[in-house]
Amino acid sequence: MIPSASHPVPSGTAGSPSGPDGSPDSQVPLRVLSPDGGLEGEAPDLSPTEREALYRQMSRLRAFDNRMINLQRQGRIGFYGPATGQEATTVGSAFALEAGDWIFPALREAGALLVRGYPLRKMVAQLYGNRADDALGHQMPCHYTARELRFVSMSSCIANQLPQAVGAAWAARIRGDRTVVLGYIGDGGTSEGDFHAAMNFAGVFRTPCVILCQNNRWAISVPVEKQTAVREIARKAAAYGIPGLQVDGNDVLAVVAATRAAADRARCGGGPTFIEALTYRAGPHTTSDDPTRYRASEEAGRWPDPIPRYRAFLEASGAWDEERERGLQAELEGEIDAAIEEVEAEPAPDPASLIEGVFATPPALLRDQLEEVLRPRR
Amino acid sequence: MSMREITYRDALNEALHEEMARDPSVLVLGEEVALYEGAYKVTRGLLARFGERRVKDTPIAEEVIAGSAIGAAMGGLRPVAEMMTWNFAILAFDQIINHAAKIRYMFGGRVKLPLVIRGPQGGGKQLAAQHSQSVETWLAHCPGLKVVCPSSPADAKGLLVTAIRDDDPVMFLEHEILYNAKGNVPEGEIAVPFGQAAIVHQGSDVTIITYSLMTLKALKAAEELERDGIHAEVIDLRTLVPLDMEAVLASVRKTNRALVVQEGWPVCGMASEIAARIQEDAFDDLDAPVRRLTGKPVPMPYNRILEAQAVPQVPDIVAEVRRLAA
Numbered sequence: 001m002i003p004s005a006s007h008p009v010p011s012g013t014a015g016s017p018s019g020p021d022g023s024p025d026s027q028v029p030l031r032v033l034s035p036d037g038g039l040e041g042e043a044p045d046l047s048p049t050e051r052e053a054l055y056r057q058m059s060r061l062r063a064f065d066n067r068m069i070n071l072q073r074q075g076r077i078g079f080y081g082p083a084t085g086q087e088a089t090t091v092g093s094a095f096a097l098e099a100g101d102w103i104f105p106a107l108r109e110a111g112a113l114l115v116r117g118y119p120l121r122k123m124v125a126q127l128y129g130n131r132a133d134d135a136l137g138h139q140m141p142c143h144y145t146a147r148e149l150r151f152v153s154m155s156s157c158i159a160n161q162l163p164q165a166v167g168a169a170w171a172a173r174i175r176g177d178r179t180v181v182l183g184y185i186g187d188g189g190t191s192e193g194d195f196h197a198a199m200n201f202a203g204v205f206r207t208p209c210v211i212l213c214q215n216n217r218w219a220i221s222v223p224v225e226k227q228t229a230v231r232e233i234a235r236k237a238a239a240y241g242i243p244g245l246q247v248d249g250n251d252v253l254a255v256v257a258a259t260r261a262a263a264d265r266a267r268c269g270g271g272p273t274f275i276e277a278l279t280y281r282a283g284p285h286t287t288s289d290d291p292t293r294y295r296a297s298e299e300a301g302r303w304p305d306p307i308p309r310y311r312a313f314l315e316a317s318g319a320w321d322e323e324r325e326r327g328l329q330a331e332l333e334g335e336i337d338a339a340i341e342e343v344e345a346e347p348a349p350d351p352a353s354l355i356e357g358v359f360a361t362p363p364a365l366l367r368d369q370l371e372e373v374l375r376p377r378r
Numbered sequence: 379m380s381m382r383e384i385t386y387r388d389a390l391n392e393a394l395h396e397e398m399a400r401d402p403s404v405l406v407l408g409e410e411v412a413l414y415e416g417a418y419k420v421t422r423g424l425l426a427r428f429g430e431r432r433v434k435d436t437p438i439a440e441e442v443i444a445g446s447a448i449g450a451a452m453g454g455l456r457p458v459a460e461m462m463t464w465n466f467a468i469l470a471f472d473q474i475i476n477h478a479a480k481i482r483y484m485f486g487g488r489v490k491l492p493l494v495i496r497g498p499q500g501g502g503k504q505l506a507a508q509h510s511q512s513v514e515t516w517l518a519h520c521p522g523l524k525v526v527c528p529s530s531p532a533d534a535k536g537l538l539v540t541a542i543r544d545d546d547p548v549m550f551l552e553h554e555i556l557y558n559a560k561g562n563v564p565e566g567e568i569a570v571p572f573g574q575a576a577i578v579h580q581g582s583d584v585t586i587i588t589y590s591l592m593t594l595k596a597l598k599a600a601e602e603l604e605r606d607g608i609h610a611e612v613i614d615l616r617t618l619v620p621l622d623m624e625a626v627l628a629s630v631r632k633t634n635r636a637l638v639v640q641e642g643w644p645v646c647g648m649a650s651e652i653a654a655r656i657q658e659d660a661f662d663d664l665d666a667p668v669r670r671l672t673g674k675p676v677p678m679p680y681n682r683i684l685e686a687q688a689v690p691q692v693p694d695i696v697a698e699v700r701r702l703a704a
Contacts, residue, residue, distance in 0.1 A: 102453070135486035147488040152452065157476055163445020164477065170446055171453030174405065174431055179453075194472075197442035204437055357487030358521050360545045363573065363620035366521075 037312025085282030092255030188219025249277030408460030512642030536570030
């Protein structure tokens with residue numbers, strides 16, 4: 001199946017959320033840019049700098065993914081999961097938030113962390129898990145965490161971040177602050193009980209959150225058609241009394257517009273929104289996966305790339321050109337090179353960090369075990 | 379400090395009232411905890427006093443009760459999540475084991491998770507296989523969780539106060555049989571520290587190490603044994619994580635004999651763990667092998683007689699101690 005054909009996007013149509021009754025006629029994906037980058041809908045209000053920043057972050061994520069895959073192939077890091085093809089969804093949705101909003105990622109939201117301003121070298125450090133790593137070498141690669149940026153560590157299991165996301169949103173309301181929570185999930189994750197329980201909780205208590213499903217069509221090897229009998233996952237929102245809408249997830253401007261509207265509504269007490277972003281996982285699930293075993297190569301070769309699409313839009317408005325592109329690519333290469341060089345020079349984690357963070361204060365058992373580890377062997 | 383006699387249920391209820399009044403970030407959520415005041419009435423009066431913002435009836439989904447409490451704790455609150463029973467909390471074990479226990483570690487220590495999950499467990503009310511389990515071993519096995527099993531009203535209150543003030547996730551396991559049990563509880567604020575076992579009966583011949591409901595049975599056994607001239611020391615562990623092995627070892631070094639009693643299944647249980655650690659650290663002090671007395675490894679049967687056979691009873695403890703002391 002060809003991904004672009006399986007996500008028919010009517011031109012010139014701005015979708016609107018279905019009502020809580022889930023009126024089925026409203027499931028028209030929101031789109032701002034045509035597949036070749038022409039402006040055909042209403043663009044969100046963004047300054048020229050912000051427009052360029054969207055492009056820079058998407059390109060940065062792509063360059064980072066490509067390079068990290070290579071590092072994994074070279075055996076320099078243990079594992080990697082790229083977001084290739086999904087840059088517009090992660091970058092656009094995170095871009096639409098305010099700095100104090102919480103992000104509960106699913107699996108492929110490194111772009112959100114870049115948007116938040118997390119240093120690229122810290123992401124590399126997380127992949128190496130050495131002394132430069134904020135998580136002290138405790139977490140599996142790609143499970144980035146940034147407490148100060150309100151970016152929660154990714155969960156290896158599926159969908160269980162959503163009960164936490166709606167709980168954090170509930171806490172924000174109790175504390176009376178303006179915080180909104182963005183919780184991500186994949187198409188596969190919508191089959192889990194935690195998705196149902198969290199959506200239900202959000203609907204009942206109208207928690208200030210946005211739940212964004214990155215429908216990239218594949219849950220490792222299982223296509224979305226085998227994941228759910230509903231053609232539009234967005235319709236599931238109706239079962240919880242939550243507005244649901246589809247957005248063209250490869251159109252970064254549409255993602256910004258949809259997420260911003262949903263976050264604004266949540267912030268003003270309007271309750272949760274469910275967004276299904278239609279995108280495509282162009283690469284493997286992770287470096288442990290080989291998609292040629294289950295996915296036709298012609299499909300993989302024809303994925304709708306969000307980056308040239310947005311670049312065409314910028315170029316048409318005179319905001320981008322070949323020279324700037326060359327400059328950006330050189331800049332990114334330099335940034336990534338420097339980050340790798342810096343991180344690879346760092347030593348392994350302090351052995352004592354083995355027990356750090358199990359509890360606020362380590363109990364006797366842990367202190368004894370650490371002593372055991374540190375005792376010289378004869 | 380003046381004392382009065384109240385039930386275990388009311389002691390827990392007092393702890394919730396006092397901590398919610400003291401700290402506005404403490405809130406309570408769970409199935410039927412607000413309007414209905416809890417399946418076991420532990421949350422009585424909380425809705426009327428603190429309002430529905432802080433006392434929340436949730437949809438019936440243990441995974442979202444635990445998960446939303448985790449999110450709320452990350453968001454700066456101190457949630458106390460009630461599970462109607464720990465048997466049903468098994469639906470939330472992914473949130474507890476994969477998340478609550480690991481979030482601080484996975485964040486490199488940069489996030490605290492002040493969270494209490496509480497509810498009843500244990501058998502004795504003829505509620506059979508899916509209502510009578512003891513889950514403390516599963517929880518104590520997993521690094522990152524504190525595990526509390528109070529046996530008396532005073533400890534129920536004092537340990538719940540400490541649990542709510544703790545910055546780590548605390549699994550608070552009440553015993554269903556104990557809710558109506560009465561005991562002396564000091565007036566006013568009490569906080570019982572974690573990791574300090576209580577010697578609830580002094581003795582010199584055998585040490586009985588136990589917790590929760592089995593403490594009461596061990597005390598009855600100790601009284602009966604006194605009449606035969608056997609002086610058993612009874613240690614109530616109170617918290618399983620952290621575990622007060624110092625108190626256990628000090629007693630064993632005095633009595634040279636140890637029996638560990640637990641209601642739950644024997645395989646890889648707390649009794650196994652404690653027996654192993656006694657033998658590692660006090661082998662030379664032992665005059666006999668450490669004995670375990672545990673529940674039978676069967677799903678809890680409904681029939682009254684079968685149920686009684688499935689868990690340790692006072693005569694079983696007496697018989698085990700006599701064998702050990704012989």
